[in-house]
Amino acid sequence: MKIIRAKDYDQMSRKAANIISAQVIMKPDCVLGLATGSSPLGIYRQLIDWYNKGDVDFSECYSVNLDEYVGLDITSDQSYVYFMHHNFFDSINIRADHTFIPNGKNTDIAAECERYDKQIASLGGIDLQLLGIGRNGHIGFNEPDRVFTKGTHCVSLAESTIEANKRFFDSIDDVPRQALTMGICDIIQAKKVVLVASGEDKADAVQKAFFGPVTPEVPASILQLHPNFTLVADEEALKKVLA
Numbered sequence: 364m365k366i367i368r369a370k371d372y373d374q375m376s377r378k379a380a381n382i383i384s385a386q387v388i389m390k391p392d393c394v395l396g397l398a399t400g401s402s403p404l405g406i407y408r409q410l411i412d413w414y415n416k417g418d419v420d421f422s423e424c425y426s427v428n429l430d431e432y433v434g435l436d437i438t439s440d441q442s443y444v445y446f447m448h449h450n451f452f453d454s455i456n457i458r459a460d461h462t463f464i465p466n467g468k469n470t471d472i473a474a475e476c477e478r479y480d481k482q483i484a485s486l487g488g489i490d491l492q493l494l495g496i497g498r499n500g501h502i503g504f505n506e507p508d509r510v511f512t513k514g515t516h517c518v519s520l521a522e523s524t525i526e527a528n529k530r531f532f533d534s535i536d537d538v539p540r541q542a543l544t545m546g547i548c549d550i551i552q553a554k555k556v557v558l559v560a561s562g563e564d565k566a567d568a569v570q571k572a573f574f575g576p577v578t579p580e581v582p583a584s585i586l587q588l589h590p591n592f593t594l595v596a597d598e599e600a601l602k603k604v605l606a
C-alpha cells in the first residue's frame with residue numbers, strides 16, 4: 364500500500380487525477396473503474412480541465428461504474444447515470460457506448476448482476492479502479508458484512524449510508540434502500556486501485572480500513588492486500604494515523 368498525502372481536497376484531487384491521466388496516456392484504451400460521491404468530483408473537474416487543454420484524450424477509453432441505486436430512473440438527478448454524465452462524461456470525449464453502469468431499473472436483479480460481471484470480463488477487466496470510502500468503511504456499496512462479497516450483487520444499504528447520502532435527496536425517505544454494486548472480488552481484481560479520502564469525517568474509516576485488521580466488517584480493509592493500491596488522502600482524513 365502506498366500513501367500519498369495531500370494538503371487538502373483540491374491537492375488530493377489533483378494528485379489522484381494525475382494518476383488517472385497517466386493511466387489514460389500510457390494505455391489509451393484502458394478500462395477505468397469509476398466512482399460517485401463527493402470525493403471524486405474534484406478529480407473529474409481536473410480531468411475535464413486537462414481534456415479541454417488537450418492534455419488527455421478519452422476517445423479510446425472505457426469506463427465501468429461501481430454501483431447504482433435500485434429503482435431510480437436514469438433521468439432522476441440522483442441516479443449515478445445522471446451523476447456521471449452531468450459531472451464527467453458529457454464534458455469529455457468518452458464514447459457513450461464505452462461507458463457502463465449497472466441498470467438499477469432491471470427488475471430481474473440476478474440477471475442484471477450476472478450481465479454486469481460479464482460486461483466487465485468482456486472488457487478484459489479493470490485497469491484502474493477509483494474509489495471513495497464510506498464512513499463505515501464501505502467501498503462501492505459493499506457494506507460491512509461477515510464475508511467479503513464476490514461479484515456484482517444487490518445490497519440493502521446500512522442506516523449510516525442512508526443517513527450520509529440523504530444530503531443528495533429532498534428527504535431521507537427518498538433515499539433508495541437498495542443498490543446494485545460491484546463485489547469486493549470485482550474491485551480487487553483491478554490491476555491498480557486508487558482510493559481518495561478527504562476530511563475529518565473520513566479519519567475513522569481511514570484508520571480502521573488501512574491501519575487495522577483486514578476484515579469484512581470494514582470492507583475497504585481488503586485493499587491492504589492489493590499489490591498495487593494507492594491511498595490518496597488529505598491531512599484531515601489522515602489525522603488519526605499520521606503525525
Ligand SMILES: N[C@@H]1[C@@H](O)[C@H](O)[C@@H](COP(=O)(O)O)O[C@@H]1O
Nearest residue numbers: 399400401402495496497503504
Ligand atoms: N456508493 C458511494 C461510494 O462509492 C462512495 O465512496 C461513498 C462516499 O461518498 P462521499 O465521497 O460523498 O463521501 O458514497 C456512496 O455510498
